[in-house]
Amino acid sequence: MRNIASLLIISLQxxxxxxFYPQMPEQIAIHWNIxxxxxxxxxxxxxxxxxxxxxxxxxxxxxxxxxIDPLKSIxxxxxxxxxxxxxLLVFMLYVNSVVISWNIGLRFGMFQALAPAIGVLFYYLGVxxxxxxxxxxxxxxxxxxLSNAVVWNKTHKFGGKLFKICGVLAVFGxxxxxxxxxxxxxxxxxxxVYLTVYSYFEYQKQIHAS
Numbered sequence: 001m002r003n004i005a006s007l008l009i010i011s012l013q014x015x016x017x018x019x020f021y022p023q024m025p026e027q028i029a030i031h032w033n034i035x036x037x038x039x040x041x042x043x044x045x046x047x048x049x050x051x052x053x054x055x056x057x058x059x060x061x062x063x064x065x066x067x068i069d070p071l072k073s074i075x076x077x078x079x080x081x082x083x084x085x086x087x088l089l090v091f092m093l094y095v096n097s098v099v100i101s102w103n104i105g106l107r108f109g110m111f112q113a114l115a116p117a118i119g120v121l122f123y124y125l126g127v128x129x130x131x132x133x134x135x136x137x138x139x140x141x142x143x144x145x146l147s148n149a150v151v152w153n154k155t156h157k158f159g160g161k162l163f164k165i166c167g168v169l170a171v172f173g174x175x176x177x178x179x180x181x182x183x184x185x186x187x188x189x190x191x192x193v194y195l196t197v198y199s200y201f202e203y204q205k206q207i208h209a210s
Contacts, residue, residue: 002082003063009089010055013096017048020100024048028103032110036177038102047103051096055089062088065137073135080128081138091121111180115173118184123167130160140195144203151206155199162191 021044028047031040042050062085066074074081094117102110132139134152139145140159145152166187173180 002086005086006059006089009086009093010052010059013052013055013093014049016093016097016100017052020104021048023104024100025103028099030099034178034181036109036111048096048100051092051099055092058088058092059085069135069137071133071135073133074138076133077128077131080131084124084128087121087124091117109177109180111177111184112174115180115184116171119167119169119171119173121167122170122188123164126160126163126165126167128160129156129163132156140199142196142199144199148203148206151199151202154202155195158198159191159195162195163188166191 024044024047026044027041028044029038029040030042030047030050031038033039041047062081066072066078066081095114098110098113102108129139134146134149136146139152140155142155145155169183169187173183
């Protein structure tokens with residue numbers, strides 16, 4: 001069922017691209033600078049179908065990961081893992097729709113438009129993080145979390161809460177373009193650095209306690 005849902009979402013991306021193909025300009029904006037101004041363009045074919053092609057690659061990658069995971073741990077939180085896969089594909093569908101909308105003449109701040117969707121993605125990433133079992137592919141994979149199960153669990157329980165906070169903050173980026181960029185990038189960077197340091201000190205605690 002999850003594979004069928006994933007393939008349907010990817011198919012919808014292609015169908016939307018085919019439908020809007022006649023209406024699109026020959027050069028399609030695909031990149032926007034920090035001021036929200038389009039500064040990168042592509043041909044109509046690549047502009048419409050690059051995101052669906054990336055979605056295929058992502059689906060294949062996530063499909064293979066549980067099969068090659070040496071610890072076979074991903075199956076233990078498979079419900080959350082596949083929820084993330086489907087949400088990521090829906091996010092790609094949303095991104096594709098936003099890009100198409102901008103290129104057919106609708107005007108809006110790109111970061112403002114993406115902020116709520118990224119917020120939802122970050123929040124669910126927090127849910128997955130809280131439930132992730134130790135593995136080599138998904139989660140907060142530092143040398144210290146991978147070396148110690150207790151450190152993995154503590155870092156992921158705490159990290160899940162921080163990712164959820166990042167998700168909530170990102171949603172407020174809809175207020176303005178500059179705020180959208182700030183609330184999308186700054187919190188997740190800070191959390192990533194903090195959790196890396198956090199896992200190191202938790203590992204040191206475990207070493208000294210043993």
